[in-house]
């Protein structure tokens with residue numbers, strides 16, 4: 001997968017050299033390219049913002065540098081390697097919720113471009129214009145307001161990247177995660193344990209030491225149902241009700 005990120009703070013993305021994502025980049029699974037929006041400004045001060053039309057507080061990101069940046073990034077893909085056009089992802093608190101299901105869909109895309117807003121956001125015409133030549137998704141990582149799109153982009157890039165084939169050693173771990181499509185889609189994962197079997201007088205639940213895989217699976221599902229009921233009860237009302245069997249109902 002190719003990922004282009006346009007930002008006024010390219011240094012913000014140093015963590016993408018670490019851990020799973022760093023390894024995925026080294027392995028050629030992920031091709032991340034950072035672009036400084038200011039390189040598409042033409043004034044002495046490399047201005048990317050201006051006062052809002054209609055008045056009000058704060059500044060708005062100017063359309064000209066964004067237009068040129070998106071032209072250049074999209075054109076850079078026309079070397080035939082990626083083929084087609086990228087999907088433009090615009091982090092914004094006013095976007096559709098970024099969920100695991102959406103991350104799964106994005107992980108199937110060959111090429112994503114992230115446009116990191118700052119200040120009060122990007123001039124509205126930029127997305128309108130871009131939508132004429134590429135798919136555009138405005139996505140929110142939660143109901144709160146960050147100072148910029150960089151941290152939201154890091155969240156989305158990490159979530160999508162770990163779903164790419166070859167990034168995680170054991171693909172099963174993705175399928176058993178909270179929110180994973182399938183049995184876990186509307187559930188939270190319960191507690192997990194490792195050695196030693198007794199720590200500070202606290203024992204690991206005995207079923208996990210039993211070697212009985214059926215019993216372990218049942219216990220994990222019970223724990224997931226309990227944790228979901230405790231932390232996010234609204235999730236139990238989502239999805240197809242037939243996903244619950246009679247054992248689930250007893251929990």
Ligand code: SAM
Nearest residue numbers: 091092093117121140141145146147148149152
């Ligand atoms: N005035 C905007 C509003 O109320 O919708 C908030 C702008 S915010 C201060 C600056 C930038 O941070 C946004 O353009 C967006 O890129 C990013 N951002 C803030 N909160 C976000 C969230 N919850 N999800 C994704 N991006 C967010």
